[in-house]
Amino acid sequence: MTVTQTTAAAPGGTGGHAAPAADGVRICSGPPPHPRPEGQDSYSISEVVALTGLTAHTLRWYERIGLMAHVDRSHTGQRRYTNRDLDWLDLVGKLRLTGMPVADMVRYAELVREGESTYAERRALLEATRRDVLNRIAELQDTVAVLDRKIGFYADAGRHPEAERTR
Numbered sequence: 001m002t003v004t005q006t007t008a009a010a011p012g013g014t015g016g017h018a019a020p021a022a023d024g025v026r027i028c029s030g031p032p033p034h035p036r037p038e039g040q041d042s043y044s045i046s047e048v049v050a051l052t053g054l055t056a057h058t059l060r061w062y063e064r065i066g067l068m069a070h071v072d073r074s075h076t077g078q079r080r081y082t083n084r085d086l087d088w089l090d091l092v093g094k095l096r097l098t099g100m101p102v103a104d105m106v107r108y109a110e111l112v113r114e115g116e117s118t119y120a121e122r123r124a125l126l127e128a129t130r131r132d133v134l135n136r137i138a139e140l141q142d143t144v145a146v147l148d149r150k151i152g153f154y155a156d157a158g159r160h161p162e163a164e165r166t167r
Contacts, residue, residue: 036083043081052089059089066106067092069113098133 036051045056059079062068068088071079095105108125111118 036086041083043086045079045081048081048086048089051086052093054089054093062089062092065102067102067109069109095129098129099136100129100132104129 043051045059048054048059049056059068063071063079068085071081071085074080092105095108100108104125108122111122111125
């Protein structure tokens with residue numbers, strides 16, 4: 001099987017370097033997290049589970065709460081995901097990693113579906129999330145500095161056992 005990576009992004013773009021697509025939707029030039037079969041743009045729920053690591057339950061829940069746009073169905077009623085859906089799921093995964101509340105992710109998805117008139121609100125939501133992430137990074141850097149000091153202390157204490165009694 002030949003494998004390639006697509007460059008389509010979720011509706012409204014996911015960040016990175018974006019360029020307009022033929023349909024006017026901005027696309028991200030970054031590769032998706034997992035290679036996809038060349039020429040394939042229709043995936044069953046089990047294939048999406050394998051590609052994303054999400055569970056079928058999570059995928060159905062995302063759709064139920066409005067985090068995923070309507071997912072097309074086959075003539076037998078089975079969900080059929082597209083590369084665009086997979087790109088959206090990648091963005092949702094990134095938003096989850098930021099610690100963004102599910103309600104905010106759902107609001108972002110609603111704004112994306114509403115179109116270009118919501119760019120300012122989407123940007124504000126993402127900027128607030130970015131500030132939160134940067135604050136968490138600063139907290140983690142402070143925590144690493146404390147750990148480094150303690151590790152250094154214990155490394156020194158091993159060479160100078162009398163120092164341990166003073167700390």
